[in-house]
Amino acid sequence: MTRILAYCGFHHAAQIALPAIGVDAQPVQLMSAGCLGLLWSEVEWPFVPDQMQRSALAFHQVVRHVFDQTAIIPFRLLSVFEDQQALRAFVAENQERFLVDLERLKDFVQMECVVYPAPGQAQAGSGTGKAYLEKKAAAMRSSEGFAQAVRNAVAHLGHEVRVREGKNGTRIFVLVERGRESDFRQAVSVLPLPEHLSRRISGPWPAAEFLSEQVKAPQIVSQKNAGAK
Amino acid sequence: MGRGRRIRLSLMPNDFESVEVLGGEEEVSLLEILDHVLNSGVVIHGSLVISLAGVDLVYLGLNVVLTSVETALTNLQIEEKRKK
Numbered sequence: 001m002t003r004i005l006a007y008c009g010f011h012h013a014a015q016i017a018l019p020a021i022g023v024d025a026q027p028v029q030l031m032s033a034g035c036l037g038l039l040w041s042e043v044e045w046p047f048v049p050d051q052m053q054r055s056a057l058a059f060h061q062v063v064r065h066v067f068d069q070t071a072i073i074p075f076r077l078l079s080v081f082e083d084q085q086a087l088r089a090f091v092a093e094n095q096e097r098f099l100v101d102l103e104r105l106k107d108f109v110q111m112e113c114v115v116y117p118a119p120g121q122a123q124a125g126s127g128t129g130k131a132y133l134e135k136k137a138a139a140m141r142s143s144e145g146f147a148q149a150v151r152n153a154v155a156h157l158g159h160e161v162r163v164r165e166g167k168n169g170t171r172i173f174v175l176v177e178r179g180r181e182s183d184f185r186q187a188v189s190v191l192p193l194p195e196h197l198s199r200r201i202s203g204p205w206p207a208a209e210f211l212s213e214q215v216k217a218p219q220i221v222s223q224k225n226a227g228a229k
Numbered sequence: 230m231g232r233g234r235r236i237r238l239s240l241m242p243n244d245f246e247s248v249e250v251l252g253g254e255e256e257v258s259l260l261e262i263l264d265h266v267l268n269s270g271v272v273i274h275g276s277l278v279i280s281l282a283g284v285d286l287v288y289l290g291l292n293v294v295l296t297s298v299e300t301a302l303t304n305l306q307i308e309e310k311r312k313k
Contacts, residue, residue: 006273053259060262074270081273090273202261208269217272 003045003080004087007062008072008206009098011106012037019065023058024051031084033091036098039066040087045080067206071106071178073098073215074206094218101215108159108175109204111184113150115143116169118198142194143170150174153187162209173209 026041
């Protein structure tokens with residue numbers, strides 16, 4: 001059985017070089033709808049579990065190939081459509097929203113800084129439940145303080161900042177102008193960090209965190225809207 | 230609604246080593262790549278559970294991603310501690 005695997009959408013232009021091979025070594029194909037280009041491959045479905053890692057890397061490489069040249073809207077791996085017709089219907093329905101987001105994000109990339117407990121600090125110390133909670137609250141305050149410091153430090157180059165708390169730390173997403181990634185790294189890497197915290201800076205990534213809700217989860221939004229009527 | 234099909238994603242300790250990304254000047258950990266390809270971007274219909282050492286990683290059943298790699302790893306650490 002085969003399915004249509006979607007990789008990413010982008011503002012299609014003649015100068016953009018497209019990758020030839022994608023997941024499962026299948027040819028990468030282009031579907032165009034107006035100015036919107038969308039890359040896809042016909043793949044064997046479901047994925048062979050042992051090949052998942054390889055598939056994830058192949059998927060990433062296709063997305064990265066285009067992202068290195070222009071802004072993209074990535075799909076998540078495992079975003080499969082029944083057939084080309086289903087993909088075409090999806091594109092027709094969402095084309096406008098995709099293009100609006102692509103226009104908004106065309107000059108930006110997403111940089112990230114994750115702040116997490118330094119090795120050895122994560123689960124250190126048992127003590128009482130109260131002590132644990134106090135420690136956790138203190139760690140959270142430190143992370144929040146650092147997140148604020150990042151906001152301040154990148155204010156001159158970050159157009160938008162989003163912070164998400166996770167169980168393993170705080171993730172700070174910053175929308176940075178393409179080409180200014182090293183400025184971001186420089187600004188964030190020199191910020192003093194509390195002793196018990198570590199940081200990891202990564203990017204550039206596609207600005208997925210900054211996509212509009214309608215683009216990020218089109219069906220959920222349309223279902224919500226239908227339910228509200 | 231029943232749960233989706235469950236598959237296992239191999240994520241052994243070695244996988245945390247850095248890998249060279251095509252076209253990239255810098256090294257990005259495989260874990261970060263997995264996190265992004267699974268957790269960032271457009272979610273569409275699907276019905277699939279990926280499991281990491283028995284912990285659901287991503288569930289694309291009702292179009293909703295319930296957990297992330299991050300959560301799965303936390304659960305995995307707890308599970309490993311429990312076993313010790």
